[in-house]
Amino acid sequence: MSGTFLRSLSLAEFRGCVTPFDLPFQDGKKLTLVYGENGAGKTTICDALEFLARGEVGSLTARGLGSTTRYWRSLGKKATNASVELKTSRGDYRASLNKSEVTWTPANRKPRVEILRRAQILRLVATEAADRYREISHFIDVAGVEASEDSLKKALDTAKRDRDDQVKRLQGSKDTLQKLFDEVQGAGSDPVAWARSEAAKDFSTLDLDLMALESLERAAIVLESLSGAWQRCTTHCTNAREAEIKASADVQRVQTNLIAGANDLLTLLTAASQVLQSEGEVGTCPLCDSSERVLGLAERVALKLATLSELKKANGAHEIAVQAHRLAMDQVERVRAEYAKRRDAFRVAYAAHEFNELVPMPSEDIPDELERFDDWFESSRGAFVEWKNLSVSWSTRKVASDQIKLTLAAYDENADGPNAAEALISRMEAAFAIVREERQKFTNQTLSDIAEEVGRLYEAVHPGEGLDKIGLQLDPKKRASLDLRAEFLGEQGVPPQAYFSESHLDTLGLCVFLALAKKRDPLETVLVIDDVVGSVDEPHVERVIEMICEESSHFLHCLVTTHYRPWREKYRWGWLKNGQCQFVELGKWTSASGLTHSHSTSEVVRLERILSEENPDLQAACAKAGVVLEAVLDFLTQLYQCRVPRKPGNLLTLGDLFLSVGKKLRGGLRVEVLSRNHAGELIYQPHGIGPLVDALERIAQARNVLGAHFNRLSFELLDADAIDFSLKVLQLANLVVDHEAGWPRSDKSGSYWSTAGDTRRLYPLREPR
């Protein structure tokens, strides 16, 4: 909004505006002073700007009203017609009240307004540290950065733990390598170098040898289980054969004692017995169908079979012996076949690999015949035992090699870890240090800047009490807590609330408010100060006014309301050091007219207006001219520290003042007025003042004769004399006072007195001696 200026503020049916109220802003004036007696509507104007900026009316809060929306409209008006509009050179802002909702046009377009009310002024000073922090937090709260800083700290801690873990793992790998190195008493003194050389060795041949040997060993172990098998099964077979022969002999022996064909008879009787038992008592012989001697046939058959039982038993034993012999012979064949299979497998394992000379071999090839196997196996047993030893040895070497490789790989994997982690940690630590340092510096610097600015402003009101004596400090033990400290009677760091007068606290609060408002986009901000000057005690109020006038230049606009009458008079006499502001005087508020205003007019302009009338009132002209002349001479005598008579109440007459402005001073008095020449160029136009003062001294009686009293002498005075006096006073005043810039009070140039903006240069700087 830089370069932007306000055009007008319009209120309709808002708070005290029962009729539409328009406040036009003057071009080039950044400070608008709204003067009005209590109840004239000053706060309504401030409320309007707050309503427009935030949709709030702060003057009604904390008054026990609860929700205050219903009070925003003017009494007797609808809640839907209240509106505020601010026109600026960059666009307009408008807020309307729709029952309890505030709507902005354009949508959500709001001006930036900072507002300070009498009720709020102490909040920045006489409040708890946490509350004060909330007021200021907007400028120093860097919670986002703090959160990221915390994350960085955690990342750093995690990285350190990871680094420690990596160091431990690396040390573990080193210890394992050392142990392996010690176990085999490796060459050299460096276990890592040894492990690297071991890992580089080619164990592929050993792997093949080991695989082949293990295969051969397995084949031999399988063969070993057949050792003795031949012997066992041939013995068994022989025994079975002998048992069969014996059983056959037993059958022969039993038959010898029986009739011929006993075996056939045994078969026949066995079958007959089965038939008879199944059919029970029969009428005829089942063999010959004869009924002769059929009675008792079954008993007689059973009796006859009993005589043949020994033969039956011998026959059964013989059958079993024959079966056992057959099985034994089958077993011999199975063992023989199994041997052939295992023998062939052994031969395959043997032939599959060319074993080195360290591997002993059987003295002869495995025999084809099972019958020779036991002898061969016994003669080869030594070789088999050596295979086992070699296999264990080679396996151990292989396992050791694998362990070396694995451990070395783990070592290599972790070897660079700690270094890389250390590098990252180092950068994290550096980054964290920067983040923390900058964050602390930022907060401290911001607080220091605010405190310095508060001190500078406070110094302007209370000289010697502000600079380097106001401090703002975050309480390191508490979150979001801000201490305000000041110096009092030489003691540093005391809370101002404890020692400062209320007036001093008010000033301090105003300074804190201004300092904070200046921190945040002042050129975008409309500053509103609602009737706070009146709370400041008399000795300091002028400085407060000057300070506000000066500070207003930093903002987009500053609107100050006051009921402090001297401020109005200062304006009327052009005594504001930093140039004249826009002065708005509110009229008496009535329920019919609402807010009304008029622009205050300076006394010089009032004189000018009187003289510009067609038939000027000579008494009024001389009276006004006399007051203006007194003001000019009073100014000059004070500026040059002229001697004046000491009187009760310091009431000086025009005569006293003329006498004080001596000849030497009058001789040197001159003014350079900044103006434009015909070409439009800015030039300083010189004017002598001494002759004008001389002339006025000669005709000054016009003031008393015409302007101050009823006096018969006035009957003798020409109208032209009265006009001449008044015009000369006006001329003198216009030379010395710039209506816009005020009086030449600054001696900063070192050679003349100047107005704000250097529009008047009054010489000399000092009264000539």
Added chain:
Amino acid sequence: MKEPNERLAEKIIRRLVERELLTETESQKIRHSFSAGRLDQDSWKVALENSMEGHIS
């Protein structure tokens, strides 16, 4: 005018880049989340690691 978080974050990032702890590329990646308080541990680690590689290479 920028918020305090943004102004401070900018200052810090500028210093980190000057000290070659962050590359320009990485600083752009983290700028917003840093000021918003959303830069977590892993993001810090990645940014600093990438920057380390960037500066070494």
